[in-house]
Amino acid sequence: xxxxxxxxxxxxxxxxxxxxxxxxxxxxxxxxxxxxxxxxxxxxxxxxxxxxxxxxxxxxxxxxxxxxxxxxxxxxxxxxxxxxxxxxxxxxxxxxxxxxxxxxxxxxxxxxxxxxxxxxxxxxxxxxxxxxxxxxxxxxxxxxxxxxxxxxxxxxxxxxxxxxxxxxxxxxxxxxxx
Numbered sequence: 001x002x003x004x005x006x007x008x009x010x011x012x013x014x015x016x017x018x019x020x021x022x023x024x025x026x027x028x029x030x031x032x033x034x035x036x037x038x039x040x041x042x043x044x045x046x047x048x049x050x051x052x053x054x055x056x057x058x059x060x061x062x063x064x065x066x067x068x069x070x071x072x073x074x075x076x077x078x079x080x081x082x083x084x085x086x087x088x089x090x091x092x093x094x095x096x097x098x099x100x101x102x103x104x105x106x107x108x109x110x111x112x113x114x115x116x117x118x119x120x121x122x123x124x125x126x127x128x129x130x131x132x133x134x135x136x137x138x139x140x141x142x143x144x145x146x147x148x149x150x151x152x153x154x155x156x157x158x159x160x161x162x163x164x165x166x167x168x169x170x171x172x173x174x175x176x177x178x
Contacts, residue, residue, distance in 0.1 A: 092148035099134020
């Protein structure tokens, strides 16, 4: 991803996941806001070069889908620290994964996976993706396996957000080192 698009993605993530009020954006209960309002919000910033087609291109770029655009409205798909309503509840049929730092493994195995300032825990569909995400926090991350189908049988809810699966909390009995 080109550097300028990566910076735009981070800025839009910041606004749509954490602080829409800083740009006078109003999100609906599912996290959507008008694309035109986002374009107005970025005018006068270092991202003012971006137009509607750039944001639509950004939505399709990269290794993970971070945004969704529907009917000229945009939202972040995951990573929210603000409350949004999520849809896409699934019954996982396979294990999911969580990449983390070596120092976080023991507390997670003892206390479970918690959102840690976000609305949901983020889980990866593949070990490779979990490693990539874990490397943000540790050059030698640990991958934890989440026995998702077992957890779902115990009323843990999972939500598919394209490249990421969300859950409110994963108890320790459903987590093991990969």
